[in-house]
Amino acid sequence: xQQGEEDPQALSIQEGENAxxxxxxxxxxxxxxxxxxxxxxxxxxxxxxxxxxxxKHSGRLRVTLDTxxxxxxxxxxxxxAADTASYFCAxxxxxGNKLTFGTGTQLKVEL
Amino acid sequence: xxxxxxxxxxxxxxxxxxxxxxxxxxDFQATTMFWYRQFPKQSLMLMATSNEGSKATYEQxxxxxxxxxxxxxxTLSTLxxxxxxxxxxxxxxxxxxxxxxxxxxxxxxxxxxxxx
Numbered sequence: 001x002q003q004g005e006e007d008p009q010a011l012s013i014q015e016g017e018n019a020x021x022x023x024x025x026x027x028x029x030x031x032x033x034x035x036x037x038x039x040x041x042x043x044x045x046x047x048x049x050x051x052x053x054x055x056k057h058s059g060r061l062r063v064t065l066d067t068x069x070x071x072x073x074x075x076x077x078x079x080x081a082a083d084t085a086s087y088f089c090a091x092x093x094x095x096g097n098k099l100t101f102g103t104g105t106q107l108k109v110e111l
Numbered sequence: 112x113x114x115x116x117x118x119x120x121x122x123x124x125x126x127x128x129x130x131x132x133x134x135x136x137x138d139f140q141a142t143t144m145f146w147y148r149q150f151p152k153q154s155l156m157l158m159a160t161s162n163e164g165s166k167a168t169y170e171q172x173x174x175x176x177x178x179x180x181x182x183x184x185x186t187l188s189t190l191x192x193x194x195x196x197x198x199x200x201x202x203x204x205x206x207x208x209x210x211x212x213x214x215x216x217x218x219x220x221x222x223x224x225x226x227x
Binding site: 033035040041042043044045048088094097098099100101102103104106 | 115117143145152153154155157160202204206208215216217218219220221223
């Protein structure tokens with residue numbers, strides 16, 4: 001079953017704007033990961049935030065984690081057309097050995 | 112960084128035939144590999160966990176006799192879709208986790224299977 005629910009399901013913005021995607025999960029976690037998937041391709045690991053961290057940055061990416069609300073957000077600043085992709089949150093489950101993915105957000109960045 | 116190579120990227124087969132998909136870790140040893148299935152515009156659903164030298168662990172509802180997994184070495188796992196039917200048409204993706212057990216997972220580029 002899906003561990004994470006993401007919203008919005010789809011997001012369309014103009015280049016230069018910021019994009020925010022949210023993920024909610026159900027069980028306790030050790031960490032939460034965000035992945036990007038270009039259409040018809042595999043997934044690329046973007047960032048991992050541990051349960052004792054509240055915020056993490058990587059380039060134009062900013063991830064927050066609120067374990068009390070069981071939620072995380074991914075912010076992409078100054079978006080580019082090349083950021084167009086699907087973004088998934090994922091959490092380790094089954095004893096931490098396997099990943100369970102959220103429903104994903106399809107981001108479209110228009111010129 | 113770690114690279115996982117998945118082949119083929121696309122395959123079309125006739126109903127009733129079998130198709131083998133390979134997943135190789137190129138520059139690291141993967142004791143565990145994972146196989147996912149993804150339908151259009153949907154998320155990834157874990158099918159099974161492939162363990163080197165032992166039997167795969169299948170998720171609930173996944174037919175182990177239909178989706179045969181072999182993980183004979185630390186760098187190769189294969190998924191064979193046996194007696195394929197049109198409903199098996201999907202995007203299959205593998206991922207691997209290194210021996211150090213780090214939090215990051217590396218994914219293959221996926222295989223688009225079309226059964227006609």
